[in-house]
Amino acid sequence: QVQLVQSGAEVKKPGASVKVSCKASGYTFTGYYMHWVRQAPGQGLEWMGWINPNSGGTNYAQKFQGRVTMTRDTSISTAYMELSRLRSDDTAVYYCARPITPMTTVTGSSDWGQGTLVTVSS
Amino acid sequence: QSALTQPPSASGSPGQSVTISCTGTSSDVGGYNYVSWYQQHPGKAPKLMIYEVSKRPSGVPDRFSGSKSGNTASLTVSGLQAEDEADYYCSSYAGSNNPYVVFGGGTKLTVL
Numbered sequence: 001q002v003q004l005v006q007s008g009a010e011v012k013k014p015g016a017s018v019k020v021s022c023k024a025s026g027y028t029f030t031g032y033y034m035h036w037v038r039q040a041p042g043q044g045l046e047w048m049g050w051i052n053p054n055s056g057g058t059n060y061a062q063k064f065q066g067r068v069t070m071t072r073d074t075s076i077s078t079a080y081m082e083l084s085r086l087r088s089d090d091t092a093v094y095y096c097a098r099p100i101t102p103m104t105t106v107t108g109s110s111d112w113g114q115g116t117l118v119t120v121s122s
Numbered sequence: 123q124s125a126l127t128q129p130p131s132a133s134g135s136p137g138q139s140v141t142i143s144c145t146g147t148s149s150d151v152g153g154y155n156y157v158s159w160y161q162q163h164p165g166k167a168p169k170l171m172i173y174e175v176s177k178r179p180s181g182v183p184d185r186f187s188g189s190k191s192g193n194t195a196s197l198t199v200s201g202l203q204a205e206d207e208a209d210y211y212c213s214s215y216a217g218s219n220n221p222y223v224v225f226g227g228g229t230k231l232t233v234l
Contacts, residue, residue, distance in 0.1 A: 045225040045228070047223040050223075062222070106154070106215040107173050108179075109168075110179050112168060
């Protein structure tokens with residue numbers, strides 16, 4: 001079965017960077033894009049961007065351009081999301097999510113990681 | 123890249139039907155048949171309930187259905203059950219030249 005297992009919770013100071021990992025299993029890692037979505041406490045879902053694990057190509061939400069970097073390591077079927085210059089309003093649960101359809105970004109995501117809480121506090 | 127508009131709350135009694143709307147623009151909901159709906163229980167990851175406007179993933183009960191008219195998509199939950207109480211989010215693919223994904227603000231569904 002498909003599993004996305006994310007790294008553990010992080011506490012960071014303002015201005016620092018955080019890198020969250022998402023290890024995939026149960027399917028061909030390079031056959032599906034990977035989205036990253038975040039959710040601030042008590043708030044809604046916010047799309048951050050996607051990565052094509054096959055090519056490494058990325059597309060970031062306008063809001064995060066210049067601060068976010070999505071990468072992958074195909075040898076260990078793991079995707080990464082790094083967010084820099086952290087602010088207090090970046091405190092959120094960060095999710096990786098795999099679309100239901102191979103090699104497309106347009107459909108919904110049927111498989112989600114368990115989420116990684118990133119807390120930004122001085 | 124503005125968020126889609128959903129009502130903050132909806133409610134219904136067990137066995138009843140409830141419909142949640144999701145309004146966007148011709149650049150997102152109205153422009154593509156790529157609307158999805160997610161259910162999220164407290165402290166849990168979202169669960170895909172509907173994709174491509176009206177398709178149900180395997181395992182999702184047929185009590186959940188989706189539709190779209192113009193710039194507004196809708197999720198209907200029929201035969202409400204206690205376990206349907208959750209937050210529901212719509213999302214849409216958007217932007218042909220510079221593609222992105224946009225979510226709605228979420229609707230809290232209460233089963234009375």
